[in-house]
Amino acid sequence: EYFSSVEQMRQLLKLEQGLIDNLDRYIKLHEQKIEFLHRQREWFGKELKEGLKQDVEYTSNPMSAFLLVNRLVNDWERIRVFMELDVGVKLQNNTEMPTSEDVVGVAEGLARLQDMYQLNTKDMASGKLLGRKIGRQLKTAECYEIGNKLTTATNYRYAVSWLREALRLWTSESPGISKVEIMNSLSYALSQQGEYEEALELTKKVLKMQPDNQRALKSKEPLEKWIVYKQEYGLPPPVPDADYKNYPSLCRGDYQRSNKEIAKLRCRYEHKRTMFLRIAPLKMEELSHDPFIVVYHEVLHDKEIAMVLDIAKPLLQRSMVGDDVSKKISKTRTSNNGWLDDVMHPIVRRITRRTEDMTDLAMSAAEQLQVGNYGVGGHYLPHHDYAVPEEGKEAYPAVGKGNRIATVMYYLSDVAIGGATVFPELGVSVFPRKGSAIFWYNLHANGTIDSRTLHGACPVFVGSKWVANKWIHEYGQEFRRPCQVDQNA
Ligand SMILES: O=C(O)CCC(=O)C(=O)O
Numbered sequence: 001e002y003f004s005s006v007e008q009m010r011q012l013l014k015l016e017q018g019l020i021d022n023l024d025r026y027i028k029l030h031e032q033k034i035e036f037l038h039r040q041r042e043w044f045g046k047e048l049k050e051g052l053k054q055d056v057e058y059t060s061n062p063m064s065a066f067l068l069v070n071r072l073v074n075d076w077e078r079i080r081v082f083m084e085l086d087v088g089v090k091l092q093n094n095t096e097m098p099t100s101e102d103v104v105g106v107a108e109g110l111a112r113l114q115d116m117y118q119l120n121t122k123d124m125a126s127g128k129l130l131g132r133k134i135g136r137q138l139k140t141a142e143c144y145e146i147g148n149k150l151t152t153a154t155n156y157r158y159a160v161s162w163l164r165e166a167l168r169l170w171t172s173e174s175p176g177i178s179k180v181e182i183m184n185s186l187s188y189a190l191s192q193q194g195e196y197e198e199a200l201e202l203t204k205k206v207l208k209m210q211p212d213n214q215r216a217l218k219s220k221e222p223l224e225k226w227i228v229y230k231q232e233y234g235l236p237p238p239v240p241d242a243d244y245k246n247y248p249s250l251c252r253g254d255y256q257r258s259n260k261e262i263a264k265l266r267c268r269y270e271h272k273r274t275m276f277l278r279i280a281p282l283k284m285e286e287l288s289h290d291p292f293i294v295v296y297h298e299v300l301h302d303k304e305i306a307m308v309l310d311i312a313k314p315l316l317q318r319s320m321v322g323d324d325v326s327k328k329i330s331k332t333r334t335s336n337n338g339w340l341d342d343v344m345h346p347i348v349r350r351i352t353r354r355t356e357d358m359t360d361l362a363m364s365a366a367e368q369l370q371v372g373n374y375g376v377g378g379h380y381l382p383h384h385d386y387a388v389p390e391e392g393k394e395a396y397p398a399v400g401k402g403n404r405i406a407t408v409m410y411y412l413s414d415v416a417i418g419g420a421t422v423f424p425e426l427g428v429s430v431f432p433r434k435g436s437a438i439f440w441y442n443l444h445a446n447g448t449i450d451s452r453t454l455h456g457a458c459p460v461f462v463g464s465k466w467v468a469n470k471w472i473h474e475y476g477q478e479f480r481r482p483c484q485v486d487q488n489a
């Protein structure tokens with residue numbers, strides 16, 4: 001799977017380079033083959049001309065008679081074999097090609113970005129994003145493909161939008177795509193949205209252009225029935241989108257809190273929490289006092305980050321959601337991650353140590369470091385990091401050290417546009433800054449869950465977002481976690 005990580009997508013450029021190299025070799029060998037055949041053709045032609053000039057003499061002369069028979073038996077046989085011989089270049093090597101799921105995955109990421117950042121399809125198709133030119137004008141057939149993939153993904157709203165764009169761009173010179181195909185696809189996507197009237201209109205237009213068009217013939221009657229049904233009973237209420245309140249506006253970086261609230265927050269050197277901080281204070285930015293959320297700036301060095309990424313890259317796999325018993329792949333989290341243990345490399349141990357110095361929490365109850373990379377439009381919908389186990393069951397039984405009391409998340413990259421970490425209940429957004437870490441408690445001081453810590457990762461717009469999570473569990477923190485955050489430090 002490529003689409004769920006920009007790092008994996010980068011491999012595709014290498015893959016395409018390999019394909020082009022193979023194609024070049026194939027073309028070259030074919031050219032050599034054709035050249036050889038031209039030379040042979042020349043030679044056979046010359047011999048034949050000789051023979052035709054004086055055919056009786058030629059065929060009765062034992063020398064030329066022999067040459068003629070020999071040519072036909074041996075030389076022409078060699079040519080026959082040679083012509084049928086393949087040049088022996090395969091287009092594809094062993095590298096795994098992306099699949100149609102990747103195409104759908106990228107199209108879904110694209111629609112997610114459109115939705116989140118309110119981008120219109122015409123601008124996107126023209127390669128313009130947020131007033132910047134980031135690509136070329138898409139062709140009719142390309143818009144049509146995006147629309148069709150979104151239909152496959154049952155994202156009909158954006159499918160309609162892309163198919164409309166394809167229709168708008170279509171000219172009789174558009175290669176490889178007929179107007180009728182686009183109209184049929186658009187009609188289908190519209191009908192899935194309950195817009196039967198317009199769908200029928202398109203279908204009728206198709207039938208005017210091509211009276212025997214099978215697809216249009218098949219859909220006309222059902223559409224007419226649906227229109228009558230809709231007039232009588234109306235449409236079923238649409239399935240409501242999951243409501244994450246101000247999640248989208250926070251992702252866009254819209255202002256969420258009053259000046260009065262923000263005025264209470266400070267930036268300062270944290271030098272009290274642990275012994276370590278007395279000699280090496282950290283730059284701390286408060287985001288919220290209750291629940292406690294802070295960002296530590298410049299806590300990881302670029303060189304340390306480069307090392308972590310080197311170790312993590314070969315370990316990347318599609319991220320799961322759910323606790324360790326019920327985890328599964330989900331569209332709500334499109335990223336890849338890999339787990340790094342302290343024993344794998346001194347740098348991992350060093351980061352664990354730094355997390356302890358930063359938080360004063362015991363690392364004996366911390367999970368391995370989870371390094372993550374997001375894909376095209378990659379996101380993680382609002383969720384809690386704690387688990388809510390069934391009655392009588394334990395949270396995170398595989399860890400066996402209680403619930404996730406706190407989260408420390410390091411940003412291992414900047415993100416050019418998008419990719420914020422946001423807390424919808426609190427109106428807080430944090431835009432990634434390479435080397436910074438965000439730290440918060442998921443549980444109240446009495447150990448109950450703090451639902452206000454709901455948070456999500458916004459779709460990455462431009463860039464490759466890397467993060468590293470260190471989840472810390474409850475056991476061993478009894479005498480470590482301060483009951484009250486010292487706001488006057
Ligand atoms: O990537 C982010 O900004 C948040 C990630 C997150 O919440 C998680 O992995 O649990």
Ligand SMILES: [Fe+2]
Pocket residue numbers: 383384385455
């Ligand atoms: Fe999270």
